[in-house]
Amino acid sequence: MHDVLYSRHAVSTADGSTVHLGFTSRAAGNLGLHVGDSPAEAVEHRADLEDALLGSSTAVGFIYLEQVHGTVVCDADQVVAERHTRTGGEDAARQLRSAAPVADAAVSCDSRALSVMVADCIPLVFVGEHRVTGSPILGVAHAGRRGLLDGVIEATVQELLARSAENIRVWIGPSICGRCYEVPADMHRESSRLLPEVASTTSWGTPALDLPAGAHAVLQKLPAVTEVSDEFSACTLETEQLFSHRAVAHGREAGRIAGLVWVEKG
Structure with a gap:
């Protein structure tokens, strides 16, 4: 699978684990069951x-969420997540979607492979360390407006x-930028009142929101985020x-990219 990841990074935790994170490209194909x-x-x-990143012998795949623009983590x-298979067709896809946890974020202490899907909203990946063992504690979040x-x-x-968790590191993935995310004036006013850092203007001079700037501002105010x-x-x-x-x-096909985080197996 050539260029399935638009970007990729690896970090180490205090116990010596290697944690990988990445954000998929269109070359990986649409990962959303609803588009x-x-x-x-x-x-x-x-x-x-999963074959490309986790290996064909891995029994458990990435955990996907049924995202609803909420705040549930x-x-x-506690999620049963078998590998995705290429059999079962549309029925299997419907069953997968109905079984997915309804949430917009997920965390794991047990090195579960996590994913979060977006198409203009922000995918965030979190990597922390257990304060006693130094083992990785992982998280992902979907942050739309x-x-x-x-x-x-x-x-x-x-x-x-x-x-x-301590020493929490966060990566802000691809999303629509403040030059492009045009919104109605009343939405701009409401959003800017709640989080002033999101206020922006499009490159053509209309009200806009800069979600990455807002996410960065929120994270900077959280002492636990290092x-x-x-x-x-x-x-x-x-x-x-x-x-x-x-x-x-504008003619681009519909689909979802994903922010991913997983621990390298020894």
């Missing part, structure tokens, strides 16, 4: 991605802390290699 022409094809894309260690304003990032960090990286925060609308909800109106 595109064929949910069955999306399942195949997920299976291909799923305990991924509503989730960002309602506190999905803060809720995710709180759940990491509840699991004894490092915030936006090196992967490309604009989904401006970048052809990425899926973008707003780009569909």
Whole structure:
């Protein structure tokens, strides 16, 4: 699978584990079961991605969420997640979607492979360390406008802390930028009142929101977060290699990219 990841990074935790994180490109195919022409094809894309990143012998695949622009954080260690398979067709895809946890974030102490899907919203990846063992504590979050304003990032960090995480590092993935995310004037006013850092203007001079700037501001105010990286925060609308909800109106196919985090198996 050539270029399935738009970007990729690896970090070490205090216990010597290697944690990988990445954000997929359009080359990985649409990973969303709720968009595109064929949910069955999306399942195949997920299976291909697991083969490429986790290895064909891994019994448990990435955990996907049924995202609803909320602030619920799923305990991924309680989720039964088998590998995605290429059989079963549309029925299997429907069953997968109905079984997915309804949440917009997930955390794991047990090195579960996590994913979060976006097409213009922000995918965030969190890597912390257990304060006693130094083992990795992982998280992902989906932060659209509503989730960002309602506190999905803060809720995710709180759940990491509840699991004894420290030294929390966060990566802000590709999303629509403040030059492109045009919104109505009343939405601009409401959002800017709740989180002033999101206020922006499009490149053509109309009201806009800068979600990555807002996410960065939220994270900077959280003492438990020791490092915030936006090196992967490309604009989904401006970048052809990425899926973008707003780009569909301009002829780009519908789909979802994913932010991913997983621990290298020894």
